[in-house]
Amino acid sequence: KENSNPNQIRGKEIPNIKNIIAIASGKGGVGKSTITANTAISLSKMGFNVGILDADVYGPSQHIMFDVEKERPLSVKVDGRSKMKPIENYGVKLLSLGFFTDPNQAVIWRGPMASKALNQLIFDGDWGELDFLLIDLPPGTGDVHLSIVQALPINGAVVVSTPQNIALADAKKGVAMFQQENINVPVLGIVENMAYFTPEELPDNKYYIFGKDGAKNLAEDIKTQFLGEIPLVQSIRESSDVGHPVALQEGTLLEEAFNNITKEMV
Ligand code: ADP
Numbered sequence: 001k002e003n004s005n006p007n008q009i010r011g012k013e014i015p016n017i018k019n020i021i022a023i024a025s026g027k028g029g030v031g032k033s034t035i036t037a038n039t040a041i042s043l044s045k046m047g048f049n050v051g052i053l054d055a056d057v058y059g060p061s062q063h064i065m066f067d068v069e070k071e072r073p074l075s076v077k078v079d080g081r082s083k084m085k086p087i088e089n090y091g092v093k094l095l096s097l098g099f100f101t102d103p104n105q106a107v108i109w110r111g112p113m114a115s116k117a118l119n120q121l122i123f124d125g126d127w128g129e130l131d132f133l134l135i136d137l138p139p140g141t142g143d144v145h146l147s148i149v150q151a152l153p154i155n156g157a158v159v160v161s162t163p164q165n166i167a168l169a170d171a172k173k174g175v176a177m178f179q180q181e182n183i184n185v186p187v188l189g190i191v192e193n194m195a196y197f198t199p200e201e202l203p204d205n206k207y208y209i210f211g212k213d214g215a216k217n218l219a220e221d222i223k224t225q226f227l228g229e230i231p232l233v234q235s236i237r238e239s240s241d242v243g244h245p246v247a248l249q250e251g252t253l254l255e256e257a258f259n260n261i262t263k264e265m266v
Contacts (some may be wrong), residue, residue, distance in 0.1 A: 014122065014153065017051075017130045021265070022149065022157040022185065024178070026170020028058075028139035031193035032160045034240055035230070035261075036136040037065040037092075038247035042255075042262035044091035045247075048131040051086060051093040055118050055148055056138045057109040060098030066090060067243025072099055076126055083126035090248060093130070095121045111147030119151055132266075140170075141177045149183055156188040158227065158265060163192055163214030171215070175222055189225030190215050191261055194232040206231075228261040230254070 014020075023039075025032040036052060043050045054062040063069050066089045073084045073095060086093035097117060101107050109117075127133065135152065138144055157178045161171035171190065178185040192215030196206040209232065219226035230236070233254065239246045247258040 017127060017133050019131065019155050020133045020135060020153055021188070022135045022137050022152075022154045022178075023160060024137045024145075024157055024174045025139050025160045025167075026141065026172070026174040027161075027167045030139075030160055030162045030167050031230070032056075032139065033061045033065065033136050034236060034245070035158075035160050035191055035193060036134050037062060037240065037245045038258040039262045039265065040092045040132075040134050041090050041245055041247040042258045043132055043134075043266070046259075046262065046266075048266075049129055050091065051095070051125075051127050051130050051133045053118065053121055053125075053133060053135045054094065054096030054098060055114075055135050057097060057107070057114045057118075057144060058138050060096045060101075060136075062094055062136055063087070063096050063098045065240045065243060065245055066092065066094055068094065069098075069243075078126055081124075083124055084121070085126045090245075093127060095125045097121070109144060111143040114144045115147040115151040118148060122152065141173045145177065146183075149177065149185065154185045156186045158188050158191060160191045160193055161215045161218070162194045163208065163211040165211065165214065167210070168214045168218050171218060172222065175224065187222075187224045188265055189227040190219040191227045192216060192229040195229035197232045225264065227264040228257065230257055230261070 023036040040050050040052050054060040068087045068089050071087045075082050076085050086095045159171050159174050161167045175187050178187050196208050216226045236246050246254040
């Protein structure tokens with residue numbers, strides 16, 4: 001897609017990255033990072049060149065989900081310039097602040113500092129040719145997010161929410177942030193995560209633990225696309241924790257669900 005974002009960073013372009021998509025959520029813990037990891041894997045399996053920038057300055061987790069926690073990006077020379085080689089697994093290239101911070105230390109980022117560090121990861125990353133760079137944003141709509149969203153040349157945003165009212169209210173704020181005049185990032189749509197739960201012993205039953213169709217209704221209300229839903233499933237959490245996201249499991253319903261969302265996104 002054309003790079004339509006007017007907020008190019010100080011006039012800089014990233015010619016080797018075709019689309020930068022921010023994955024956002026109003027509230028924390030709704031599955032933004034899980035959706036980012038699994039859609040990146042789906043994109044890669046569809047044949048796209050994909051990278052993730054983990055910009056969740058409060059708690060980066062992509063390096064754990066991609067099972068590369070102990071790796072450190074190497075410095076390489078590209079056209080005489082020092083660049084950082086992203087760590088690659090499951091066909092996805094990853095750069096994260098998590099590679100550079102001590103997991104036992106609390107890092108307090110202010111907006112400009114966070115966006116500067118992330119800028120460096122984007123512009124000094126040796127990404128090669130990418131069709132998609134997904135940015136896993138921190139949850140919320142505060143100062144840090146504004147700095148990041150204003151500073152990075154984002155083509156579109158996907159907002160993740162659970163169907164719960166309180167999460168939806170925050171998701172709405174997230175959407176509003178992207179639509180602000182000085183930001184103006186097109187919202188590609190909303191993903192509903194933890195949409196329902198089906199117990200193993202009652203496979204035909206759906207329990208709407210966090211409410212029903214909330215994100216679907218929100219998408220309709222604010223006239224954005226509903227990209228799809230992911231149920232609450234124990235294996236999603238377990239496979240993320242062990243660094244092998246569910247989208248890697250060929251022929252499963254969850255792989256299909258992530259593929260469908262990804263197709264809607266692109
Ligand atoms: P966020 O990035 O919004 O903070 P995460 O992706 O880290 O959220 O998800 C929070 C927790 O919920 C993680 O432990 C994750 O594995 C789990 N999780 C996310 N989505 C699901 C789901 N659909 N089913 C089960 N567990 C999930």
